[in-house]
Amino acid sequence: MAYRLEDINYKTIADPKGMIEEADAQYAKKVEEAAEKILENRKNSPIILLSGPSGSGKTTTAMKISEALEKHGVKTHYVGMDDYYNTILPETVPRTPDGEMDLESPLCLDLELMNRHFTELSQGKRIYVPKYEFSRQMRIQEPSKSIKLKKDEMVVFEGIHALNDMITNVHPEAFKLFISANSDVTFGGKLVFKRSWFRLVRRTVRDFKFRGTDPASTIAMWANVRRGEHQYISPFKNKADFQFDTSFTYELAVMNATATMLFQKIPEGIERFDELKTVFPALLLFGNIDESLVAPDAMLREFIGGGIYEY
Numbered sequence: 001m002a003y004r005l006e007d008i009n010y011k012t013i014a015d016p017k018g019m020i021e022e023a024d025a026q027y028a029k030k031v032e033e034a035a036e037k038i039l040e041n042r043k044n045s046p047i048i049l050l051s052g053p054s055g056s057g058k059t060t061t062a063m064k065i066s067e068a069l070e071k072h073g074v075k076t077h078y079v080g081m082d083d084y085y086n087t088i089l090p091e092t093v094p095r096t097p098d099g100e101m102d103l104e105s106p107l108c109l110d111l112e113l114m115n116r117h118f119t120e121l122s123q124g125k126r127i128y129v130p131k132y133e134f135s136r137q138m139r140i141q142e143p144s145k146s147i148k149l150k151k152d153e154m155v156v157f158e159g160i161h162a163l164n165d166m167i168t169n170v171h172p173e174a175f176k177l178f179i180s181a182n183s184d185v186t187f188g189g190k191l192v193f194k195r196s197w198f199r200l201v202r203r204t205v206r207d208f209k210f211r212g213t214d215p216a217s218t219i220a221m222w223a224n225v226r227r228g229e230h231q232y233i234s235p236f237k238n239k240a241d242f243q244f245d246t247s248f249t250y251e252l253a254v255m256n257a258t259a260t261m262l263f264q265k266i267p268e269g270i271e272r273f274d275e276l277k278t279v280f281p282a283l284l285l286f287g288n289i290d291e292s293l294v295a296p297d298a299m300l301r302e303f304i305g306g307g308i309y310e311y
Contacts, residue, residue: 003249005187005285012253012287020289023248024298030244031061035068037242038154038175042074046154047118047174051162051236053229055199055206056180057246060302062158063309065177074154077147081159083130084114088137104228106161114157115170121149160229163236178240181247193282196226198247200279201259202303208262209305215262223271251300253289258304260284 011019038048048065052058059080066076085108086092094105102108110130117127131144147155161167163176181202185193200222207213237243252259263280266273291304301307 001183001245002186002191003183003247005185005192008185008249008253009285009287011249012289016250016253016289017293020248020250020293020295020298023250024295027246027248027299028064031064032068034177034242034244035065035072038065038069038177039072039074041173041175041241042154045122045171045173045175046149047121047171048076048154048156048177049162049167049171049174050156050158050177050179051160051233051240052179052246053160053199053233054225055202055303057202057299057302058158058160058179059311060299060307060309061179061246062156064299066156069154074152075150077145077149077153077155079129079145079147079155079157081109081114081157081162082134083132083144084109084111084159085132085139086110087139102228104224104232106164106166106232109159109161111166115167118157118167118171118174121147121155124149160233163239164232165236168236168239176240176242178237178243179246180237180243182245183247185252187285192285193252195247197279197282198251201252201255201263201283204262205255205258206303208258210311216265216267219263219276220267220270222276226272246299248300250289250294252283252286254291254294254300255304256283256286256288 050058050062062078066078069076094102094107096102120127126146126148128143128146130139131142132139149155163178168174168176181198182195184191184195204215204218207218208215260280260283263283266277266280294300296306296308298307301309302311
């Protein structure tokens with residue numbers, strides 16, 4: 001799918017509120033469609049596996065789907081699969097072919113424990129979800145939560161590796177959902193803003209605002225993030241029972257003021273430098289929309305802040 005820059009910039013000036021409401025309504029419709037398909041599969045499994053590359057809006061989408069299911073009388077529990085990461089130890093961590101630690105690999109996860117938990121939940125047993133502390137790259141003893149599903153309850157497991165064969169081949173009955181920002185922007189029929197850049201801008205803005213990460217660091221990691229996506233995430237997306245696009249026509253105009261400031265200086269010498277240095281002039285093609293027009297419950301709030309959800 002592609003958005004036309006001409007249309008975006010016209011609406012940015014003529015009717016920004018209308019553009020935002022229209023895009024949010026389209027996203028809400030997709031969430032409802034996903035919820036309906038999940039309900040159809042409920043008799044097969046209480047497990048929902050939600051995957052997508054970094055910056056896709058997985059966490060908010062998981063919450064939105066939970067809200068949609070609750071309207072149908074189904075309570076949901078949320079589990080971030082990051083809590084299943086193993087403690088990082090140099091002697092056991094997966095390695096890339098050149099010997100570097102491969103922190104994008106699904107083998108960083110405790111897949112044996114996770115698969116056992118899926119089975120136990122389906123059997124009505126209680127599980128104790130582990131807790132991972134990223135600041136120390138280790139699992140701590142205290143569990144993050146315990147879950148025991150009742151009759152009208154389901155659980156959403158959200159993570160970049162949720163559709164990996166090492167999980168879905170063991171639990172093919174689980175509902176599988178894949179999301180990503182999947183629209184380019186064209187001008188005069190030519191590509192001017194790549195779909196993957198939506199996610200890069202989201203990550204850079206979010207990490208700068210809320211994670212204390214300078215933009216140079218986020219951008220410098222992008223090549224490795226993309227390598228991990230191509231190797232460990234994208235090959236499994238077609239296993240999904242439902243897929244949808246989480247990009248918004250208005251989002252670049254809303255993030256533009258912050259994003260242009262962050263992208264003015266791309267660190268030289270990084271992988272994909274020639275590509276990444278073109279993000280800044282591409283951002284200048286967009287106008288600006290005051291973020292106060294964005295609804296507090298909008299998915300974009302995951303990246304710009306000021307929303308009603310906690311992350």
